[in-house]
Amino acid sequence: MIVCFDIGGTAIKGAVATGPDDIRQFPRIPTPTDDFDAFVAALRTVIDAAGGRPDCVALSIAGIIDPDTRRAVVANIPCIHGRTLVADLEAALVLPVVVANDADCFVLAEAGLGAGRGHRVVFGVILGTGVGGGLVIDGKLINSDGGFAGEWGHGPVAATEAGNPPVHLPRFSCGCGQMGCIDATCSARGLERLHHHIHGTRLTSEEIIEAWSKGDAAAGRTIDVYVDVIASPLALVVNVTGATILPVGGGLSNAPNLILAIDEAVRRRILRRFAHPIVIPAECRMEPGLIGAALLGLETAAAAKR
Numbered sequence: 291m292i293v294c295f296d297i298g299g300t301a302i303k304g305a306v307a308t309g310p311d312d313i314r315q316f317p318r319i320p321t322p323t324d325d326f327d328a329f330v331a332a333l334r335t336v337i338d339a340a341g342g343r344p345d346c347v348a349l350s351i352a353g354i355i356d357p358d359t360r361r362a363v364v365a366n367i368p369c370i371h372g373r374t375l376v377a378d379l380e381a382a383l384v385l386p387v388v389v390a391n392d393a394d395c396f397v398l399a400e401a402g403l404g405a406g407r408g409h410r411v412v413f414g415v416i417l418g419t420g421v422g423g424g425l426v427i428d429g430k431l432i433n434s435d436g437g438f439a440g441e442w443g444h445g446p447v448a449a450t451e452a453g454n455p456p457v458h459l460p461r462f463s464c465g466c467g468q469m470g471c472i473d474a475t476c477s478a479r480g481l482e483r484l485h486h487h488i489h490g491t492r493l494t495s496e497e498i499i500e501a502w503s504k505g506d507a508a509a510g511r512t513i514d515v516y517v518d519v520i521a522s523p524l525a526l527v528v529n530v531t532g533a534t535i536l537p538v539g540g541g542l543s544n545a546p547n548l549i550l551a552i553d554e555a556v557r558r559r560i561l562r563r564f565a566h567p568i569v570i571p572a573e574c575r576m577e578p579g580l581i582g583a584a585l586l587g588l589e590t591a592a593a594a595k596r
């Protein structure tokens with residue numbers, strides 16, 4: 291039996307799992323953001339209610355663990371930000387602890403129980419507030435130690451000419467400190483930035499997608515440019531990893547027509563010919579972070595027994 295958590299900025303979701311088919315969720319609890327002892331106590335309420343000593347405690351966090359310093363980078367939770375989180379929690383809980391990035395947990399969930407079932411190489415894509423991803427091969431999370439693998443959204447690779455006819459695009463500045471990241475151009479805010487750059491009007495990403503869906507020409511132009519920008523780096527990801535399925539989560543995945551347009555553009559730009567969509571909406575719509583943490587915890591516990 292393992293206990294798992296999805297650590298959000300406002301709420302902690304907890305669950306107890308004995309196997310992939312038996313993940314029992316507990317009521318969510320508010321996240322203590324400024325007091326580490328209170329944070330540990332919150333986790334302990336779920337662990338104590340699990341009914342026995344868990345083999346392992348698994349956490350999904352909206353951040354990364356620096357592989358060199360072992361320190362967590364979790365901007366929205368000050369009491370765990372900068373801590374050697376795994377060591378500190380293992381000392382406080384006296385249990386084995388494993389921590390993974392939430393995008394990595396998302397792809398674990400999709401590979402194990404979602405759209406990636408039956409595929410050897412699954413690349414999970416997050417398109418929402420940010421652009422991220424994760425890679426699972428043969429059921430194993432690649433580079434679970436840190437959370438950097440699969441982060442295709444950062445680095446100055448966004449095209450500066452896109453669409454037909456081409457429009458010149460600036461290198462938008464990104465929260466990571468670089469310019470021209472896919473995150474800065476193709477996240478929900480990036481889509482809004484693109485629309486404003488092309489048309490000079492400010493709409494939300496939902497409004498842009500809705501207008502495009504209704505045949506609005508200006509919104510259609512923005513989506514055309516957006517799809518052109520995002521498809522090339524994603525096609526490169528497919529060529530490099532050999533992924534045969536790319537489940538998409540995050541807010542923009544709620545627009546199936548947008549995911550379809552991205553899929554068609556990606557498939558035109560890769561070497562392998564697929565006769566069916568490979569970039570598709572995720573299937574684990576409910577709690578992918580928690581389900582992924584459960585699968586990671588179960589795998590970690592099983593590996594410890596081998």
Ligand SMILES: [Zn+2]
Nearest residue numbers: 444464466471
């Ligand atoms: Zn960036």
